[in-house]
Amino acid sequence: MSSDKSVQTVDPITGDRIELFDTTIIGGGPAGLYAAFYSGMRDMKTKLIEAQNELGGRMLIYPEKMIWDVGGVTPVRCSELIEKLIQQANTFQPDIVLGQQIAYLEHLDDGTMMLTTTSGERHWTRTVILAVGYGVPSPAKLEVEGAERFEITNLYYTVMNLESFRGKRVLLSGGSDTAVDWAMELESIAASITMVHRREKLGGHEKNVRHIMESDIAVMNPYVISQLHGDGDSIREVTLAKADAAGEPTDEKVKLEVDAVIINHGHPANLGPMTEWGLKMEWSQFVAGERMATSIPGIFTAGDSATYANKLHLIAGAFTDAALAVNGAKLHIEPKASSMAYVSSHNGVFNEKNKALINESKRK
Structure with a gap:
């Protein structure tokens, strides 16, 4: 069954018609933001939910830091890289929700999932991508009197x-x-x-x-x-x-x-109730298999929240994790879909955007 941007489902509690997303990305750091972009390349109806009141994840901890190791990007301050990632994530206008921390997961009879936040908001989705890093950032405090x-x-x-x-x-x-x-x-x-x-x-x-x-x-x-x-x-x-x-x-x-x-004594992992979802974990990370799939069908992971052999702990590695997770989510919904998105230079979803950019450059 192909993705349908207008799909709705029924709230099992109230009976109301509610909006159903192809994938819901939990976490607004580099992995989550790139997943939001890449899912647009796969024509998926996407929602991104971030527990903090701004996007950027742990990158917000060191906004003044210079980032040197993102391919094709000259040295850039972390704050500027966050802005670029947010701009890219919004390319296909995903729904972005801030200030909501996901706590509970419920599998519904129709094969979809319902996510509930710590404050009671609910979200419905076909797949989930966990890009939560080590949870809500909270620095380890200095344990000295006063x-x-x-x-x-x-x-x-x-x-x-x-x-x-x-x-x-x-x-x-x-x-x-x-x-x-x-x-x-x-x-x-x-x-x-x-x-x-x-x-x-x-x-x-x-x-x-x-x-x-x-x-x-x-x-x-x-x-x-x-x-x-x-x-x-x-x-x-x-x-x-x-x-x-x-x-x-x-x-x-x-x-x-x-x-x-x-x-700088680290930021202890704080995944909250997610650790009780039944996902296979090692330390404070979700074990990822092929296409970043977790131990629960329909749930994928990316970035610092994922662990697997030869894991690359770089922002660049988070981008690859994110694309693989999105591809996994797409194939979970639509098994006969292409295993990956076409590269941007050949991807039809960019045709109108490319024309607009070319026309804008001619006007300058």
């Missing part, structure tokens, strides 16, 4: 504006890829940068870690923040404790004067 009172002044859990750190003595706690990237971004802006990490070695790409170790950025590891000393509501000094093999503080301590403290 830390929360400095969050309104100079204790940060993300870097939203690089210029706000100009000329300052910055302490950056964390050793992940993102922490290393932040340190490199701030290197030419801050007066000084000290990285503190509870492990013996920093994480991140090897080349970037080598740059950090060869730069003027001070690296103290294994150390942890054990105490914050404030002047009013601002941190003025930090006590660092040397960490043992388990990453716990010892009695060996040192004090450091600072103007700003940035914490």
Whole structure:
């Protein structure tokens, strides 16, 4: 049965006629946004639901970060890449719903599914693409007494504006890829940068870690923040404790004067009730098979929420996941459909759009 843009179904609770979508994408990060675009190439009636009040997913955590590793895209700030992805996602005008977190899934007698949010809204769909990353982003907070009172002044859990750190003595706690990237971004802006990490070695790409170790950025590891000393509501000094093999503080301590403290201790997975849907999982990810299919027919996954052999943890990898998931959803609905969309240069859905772009360029 082919996709029908006007298909409706019956609400099993109220008996009302409601709109039925070919696929519902849960998550508005890179995987979800590209899936929304690619499903348009497959002429699917598409809805995208994002729990936050804006699109971008975890990319919203580091809007000032420069992105270098998206094919064919010259270095671009994360915030600009989000804008481009949103513009692309809207090419075929999918329904986009913000501020709703999907919690429950119900399989209906006609083979479709009903999704219910934490606040009671309901959505009907033939297939689902889970592009939820690790769930609603929520940074791991610094577990030091009194830390929360400095969050309104100079204790940060993300870097939203690089210029706000100009000329300052910055302490950056964390050793992940993102922490290393932040340190490199701030290197030419801050007066000084000290990285503190509870492990013996920093994480991140090897080349970037080598740059950090060869730069003027001070690296103290294994150390942890054990105490914050404030002047009013601002941190003025930090006590660092040397960490043992388990990453716990010892009695060996040192004090450091600072103007700003940035914490990057990760974002714990928060998938909520989705973990109770019966999907096969490894850690906090959904196990993906052929065409990104999960263990439940009709449900697919893409991006950071997916795990499979040789998984590529890059934004570019999320795009491939998304296209495969959409193709899987299309074939689930319409088994005799083409296994993939035609490339854009040969795809008839772009004919009118291409003419419009050509005419616009001639007018300039």
